[in-house]
Amino acid sequence: MKTEDQINPSPTAALEEAQAVLRARDFWAALVLMGLSAFFLWRTSFIPLWGENRAGVQGGDWYNSAALVPLGIFSAMFVLSLVLLRIAVREGGAKRALSAVGIGWNRAEALRFTTLGVILFFYIAGLVPRVDFILCSGLLITALIYGYHGGHAVRMLLGAVIVGLAGLYAMVLHLPRAQWAQHDDDWLVLVLWIGLTLWQMWSGRGTRLARVIPVIAVLAPTILVCAMAFGFRQNVPNRGGLIFKQIEYHYYVTLKPIWSGK
């Protein structure tokens, strides 16, 4: 049975608990940092330090070596991670490090971060290179606002599954750069986006947000990509995408001749 203090911890107790959780995380962070420093120290050994002879050419002296500064950086990081480990152990971090409660595991927060991680990963790695920017960004905006506005776990999952599905399809079927111009993944994203938009409008009917989401999802990426491509004349992702290709064609073939008087 929980005591009164466990149910309503005092501010000092809450701070102490947060500090203890931080030290348990510091314990793991120190181990990761030590591992990484050791790995990169090993990789640094591939860079000539003592003026080695490479293909018959004498390298520079030790003080001019490209390995000198990295060696210092990773050695310092190794030492500091040892100090961090010592602090974490001394303040009880090691004792708590193996329990979920000890490291402050929060299921709701883990779900929120994991779903967000999935959405952002598949958006950047899967969709942006292969799918029309307006379509994939529209889907992203819809999934993020619908999924995270009210803090509903099921909506987060739905958003992550839809963006993940679209991204996975694009990555699996069109992984090499040569296939990025294909349009089947654009159509799939369009269908999923329309489906999610209709679903959120139906489930949130009557609310202002449900009406606003499609407007933001269409306008924001369209304005941004047009401003970047035609205003700043910069490269934009996937110029041959389903919608942007049409916009670009009509900009140069239909609209531009009108105001340039040709």
Added chain:
Amino acid sequence: MDFILSQLAGFGSAFTALVVDPLTYVYLVTSVFLGITFGALPGLTATLAVTILTGFFGNKIPLDYSMIALLGAYVGAIYGGSYPSILLNIPGTAASAATAMDGHPLAKAGRGGEALGLTTTASFIGTLIGTVALLIFVWVLLLISKNIASPEKALLALFGILLSGTLMSEDLVIKGWIAGLIGLAMAMVGMDPLLSEPRYTFGWSYMLSGFQVVPVLMGAFAVPQIIEGLRHLEVGKLVALQGRILPNLAAVKRHMPTITRSGVIGTGVGALPGVGEDVAGWVSYGVGKTVSKDGKSFGKGSLEGLLSSETANNACIGGALIPLLVLGIPGSPPAAALMGAFKINNVIPGPTIDPAIILRVVAIMVLASFTMWILGLFTARIFIKILRIPQTVFLPVVMVLTAIGSFSVGGGINDLYLMLGVGFVAYFMNLMKYPIAPLVIGVILGGLFDETFRRALFLSDGSLGVFVSRPGAAVLLALNVALIAAQIPMIRHPFQRRRRKEA
């Protein structure tokens, strides 16, 4: 005297050139408005505003307009953070955290209009104080910096990273140093600057040119903010704005000593490498509480408390630009983003910078602070409406902005992968209370440190004596050693005991 007159003449011609150009106003009003909006929205920061606009304006328009856009956004965002601090009791930016202490009680007492009006005017005056300091000290330091050679540059870069790590750490100081080292390590990727030896490229040709600054900035500042902000939060209760916003001149005059003192403190803190507006706000607030006759009412709705933090955080901007322009070391995280913009425009801040650029920066700062003042006084009600927009609605749009901004800087899709990777790492670092500013400053200064450290050794045939034989280098080395030694318990404790005994 001739020197001052020539500086004033140079500033006058730069100012006139900007004033007569109609496009100046387009960029100025748009960027200051966007900056205030970014600052006013809790969850978006001044650093993010400058970073995202760097992606958009960094290298796509002439440098002059790019500087107007970025400095305008910087000035606007630092000021904009005061809106939610006063009306919602939620700081819009870290720089406005101290503002909430007195701003919100004032708004609850029905003096919100007065608080906003005075804050706007104090921010304007604070920015001008920082800008005047920039105009004066940048030249003095530029003259001194002509004598700075590789050993001093290397030690100065190290000092910037160490100081930023020390002062920006919320938890343990070594976390700030580790963050700085991670940044330095990231700067080592690619061809080394002296021998063109590839380092840590793992056979990937994209890595040969090293990590690009803009995607790293976007990843470090935007992605964690988006991940952290996309959660369900009840928007705090907005206190209705009462009273007129236009400030009473007599009140401004009465508070001039506080405004001047805070402006000077803010500028001084800003001039420290890597220390940002939030530290300036808190330091000035602390000093104000100690020296003010009104000190006891700080935290309970004191106008002096409000003005102490708000003047200082805006004055910090001018201060932060001093080390950036003179030494190429950013004085604050948004200044680090500005440095990214300079870099992608092939402008290398430091002793060799074109003096005309400094004069233009000063002229832009004056115009930006004036625009901020006008917009703050006459369009405040628009920004108050913006406060009602939930984070979960605007952050997805910020993600799209970040993606397209990062993509278009030059590296294409690989820059997006880099941005996302850095973003996830930065999120976990935030979670474990590692400051991000030293990491970014490490990435920016890493190349400089590597090159100048090795060049110093090369010129002295490997003798480490080069770092103590030159007076400037010896002083900087002593500062670096002192900064590290001050954190070692064996050294720190005897000093603390002695101080306690003396007390």
